[in-house]
Amino acid sequence: QKEVEQNSGPLSVPEGAIASLNCTYSDRVSQSFFWYRQYSGKSPELIMSIYSNGDKEDGRFTAQLNKASQYVSLLIRDSQPSDSATYLCALSGGSNYKLTFGKGTLLTVNP
Amino acid sequence: DAMVIQNPRYQVTQFGKPVTLSCSQTLNHNVMYWYQQKSSQAPKLLFHYYDKDFNNEADTPDNFQSRRPNTSFCFLDIRSPGLGDAAMYLCATSTQETQYFGPGTRLLVL
Numbered sequence: 001q002k003e004v005e006q007n008s009g010p011l012s013v014p015e016g017a018i019a020s021l022n023c024t025y026s027d028r029v030s031q032s033f034f035w036y037r038q039y040s041g042k043s044p045e046l047i048m049s050i051y052s053n054g055d056k057e058d059g060r061f062t063a064q065l066n067k068a069s070q071y072v073s074l075l076i077r078d079s080q081p082s083d084s085a086t087y088l089c090a091l092s093g094g095s096n097y098k099l100t101f102g103k104g105t106l107l108t109v110n111p
Numbered sequence: 112d113a114m115v116i117q118n119p120r121y122q123v124t125q126f127g128k129p130v131t132l133s134c135s136q137t138l139n140h141n142v143m144y145w146y147q148q149k150s151s152q153a154p155k156l157l158f159h160y161y162d163k164d165f166n167n168e169a170d171t172p173d174n175f176q177s178r179r180p181n182t183s184f185c186f187l188d189i190r191s192p193g194l195g196d197a198a199m200y201l202c203a204t205s206t207q208e209t210q211y212f213g214p215g216t217r218l219l220v221l
Binding site: 008031036041043045046049088097098099102104 | 152199201217
């Protein structure tokens with residue numbers, strides 16, 4: 001049984017700061033990792049995927065994966081109020097294409 | 112634009128009155144999923160189809176059924192909605208592991 005742990009927050013950062021969101025997981029066979037952003041009342045939106053150890057950057061977002069330590073993180077640089085949302089960590093490791101989600105971290109960026 | 116579409120966006124039903132939610136996709140993805148999400152909780156997988164192969168999660172109540180008549184469409188049937196079934200219902204599609212979500216249907220049970 002895969003488990004994905006996230007700090008539920010809320011995580012509050014000032015505008016322009018770096019927001020750091022963390023996720024740990026229990027299953028060593030997990031191969032693919034995803035970060036989804038979910039605004040209140042809306043559906044999850046994929047913002048990053050990462051498959052290999054190390055960093056992956058896309059604009060203001062950087063995903064970091066460390067399979068040995070079983071954690072994946074998301075850094076948001078120059079945080080904006082529009083980044084205020086719940087961030088869901090998800091992982092996949094099998095051939096059945098199923099994702100296991102964490103409960104999400106609520107991020108609030110204060111102007 | 113290729114996308115995942117869900118209808119209706121909001122559905123109000125009465126306790127025990129059957130309801131059907133629909134999902135369509137123009138992505139031509141072979142896998143489709145139905146999730147239930149309640150407030151402040153992670154999405155909970157109800158079922159998924161790999162092509163026409165139906166896969167039911169072990170803890171999905173019998174009250175929930177699904178149909179996939181073709182690649183593009185998938186339906187979620189709730190035979191006798193209870194108050195506890197009020198939630199956001201999310202449809203997603205994928206070709207491999209990356210899932211793309213539709214906008215969701217918010218179900219209210221009176």
